[in-house]
Amino acid sequence: MTSTARRDRAARRRVVVVGAGVVGASAAARIAERGSDVVLLSAEPAGSTAASRASFAWVNDHGKEPEAYRRLNADGRRRHVERSAAHSIPWFVRTGAEIDGVTYPDDGYVDVAAFLAAQLDDLRRAGGTVRDSTPVASLEQVRVLVGPVDAIVVAAGTGTAAMVAPVAPTVPRLSSSTGDDGFLARIEVGEHPIDRIRSLEGLQVRPDGDGRIAAQSLRIEADLRRAGITASVRTVWPALRDEIEGALGWHLPTGACVRVDHAVRPHAADGSPLLGIVAEDVYVALTHSGVTLAALLGELIARDLDGDADPRLAPFRP
Ligand SMILES: Cc1cc2nc3c(=O)[nH]c(=O)nc-3n(C[C@H](O)[C@H](O)[C@H](O)COP(=O)(O)OP(=O)(O)OC[C@H]3O[C@@H](n4cnc5c(N)ncnc54)[C@H](O)[C@@H]3O)c2cc1C
Structure with missing residues (x-):
């Protein structure tokens, strides 16, 4: 290793992402691609989660309110289309949709197993590691398991509130993460x-x-x-x-x-997305329509951690 490479490596931020569902896996891959050392931690085996197996996985923006959330979903669909087409493991299946007789030609669904495989592949190529089948009871346990970290991104789906609420008592929307x-x-x-x-x-x-x-x-x-x-x-x-x-x-x-x-x-207690820092080094990524949003949110979360906040996230801050 050259001295420059050693210096770069020493300066790399260390980030742990808790949760390897569509949101966590996508965020972990994008964070690693931006140069951080990433550990992706999951209670379940990598490549599948209960929510991802049961999801209808329809990528759409229909009936989603308020308008900022609908737009986020529409942008989410666009990012799926673009990223999937450019990947060696494509995952977006454009079928069009018909709702009570009205057609929406741009809609489709995500092959969630393919999407997760693609994100895990990207993460490993960017130098990240996966520790699956590893349930953790608290953020303290995360720190004990992986050592010192600069940031913890909690994308633990229904497990998010139990893990984060103790360090974020002033965020009422974290009183629950189950719908x-x-x-x-x-x-x-x-x-x-x-x-x-x-x-x-x-x-x-x-x-x-x-x-x-x-x-x-x-x-x-x-x-x-x-x-x-x-x-x-x-x-x-x-x-x-x-x-x-x-x-x-x-x-x-x-x-x-x-x-x-x-x-x-x-989803968060009020049903709307919850994205951002909730305690000193703890970032929460919790949302419904996670399949529709995952490709886009991975990018926005990774930029957020670098201080490049996207205005589209403003309505969904803790
Ligand atoms: C029936 C159903 C239909 C749906 N239909 C759609 C749809 O049509 N379109 C759409 O966009 N969305 C849909 N959704 C929503 C979408 O599927 C979810 O938003 C998405 O799958 C959630 O992904 P996630 O990454 O946030 O969470 P998950 O996939 O639940 O991942 C959470 C991760 O956190 C880990 N974890 C949790 N607790 C711990 C812990 N204590 N220690 C370590 N790891 C932990 C888990 O092991 C897992 O890896 C549907 C959901 C359901 C259930």
Whole structure:
């Protein structure tokens, strides 16, 4: 190593990102690419999280309020399109969407496994490391595990409030990081007529790769919640099958292979994004629509840590 390289290395900031979901993995990759030493820490195995498996992963800005949040989502879609097209592991699938008969040709969905693989690949290429299957109970434990750090970015989804609230007692929006439980059903159907995202009165269906469709129903979700029942193939599939067949007028093949994943939607207590410093060296990245926003937020968080605050984040500060 030359003396200049040694000096540069010594000057590199050390950052730990807690959470390897779409938000944390994207932020970790971009922070590392800007020259910091990054450790990405995750309770779950890298490459998949409960929320990412259960996500409908529709990249869209429909019905999102206020206007600053809608614009952030629209910009999020643009960054997915651009970054995915330029990557060796593309993840954005542009299908268009149809909501109650109105079409939106620019919409699509994220293949979340591909997106996470691409971010982890970028992170490793930029010299970052991943410590997965490593749950931590507190920020203190993070410091013990990884040693001295210049910044801790907490993108721990539903685990964010428990970890950060003790050091940020003046941020009421951190009183909770859990929203509603939801589910995603993946159904192996062979050939099918679902060529775009369809949203019909709370039922959402989309293609999901080779011979598969994915579906969620806000009505069934609410019924399960009221009854205190967890989503599973047994509790979801009979009603979901009826709902899909009724809405689309299409008979699903008998004996279709079905998988159901469920997860709690992460978001701050007031439902809006929470992005920024909450204590001396602690940065929080917590949001709903995390899939839509992840490609863009990774960039904005990395710039934020360098003191290059983007005005689009101003409405979402702690
Ligand atoms: C049913 C459902 C449907 C959805 N549909 C859409 C949609 O159509 N479009 C859209 O844009 N968004 C959608 N979302 C939201 C989106 O999926 C989430 O916002 C996104 O997946 C959250 O990503 P994240 O990185 O913030 O959190 P997560 O994916 O939950 O990642 C959190 C990470 O933190 C780690 N972690 C947590 N606690 C600890 C701890 N104590 N120690 C160490 N690590 C920890 C976890 O292991 C994980 O790696 C949906 C979500 C659900 C559940």
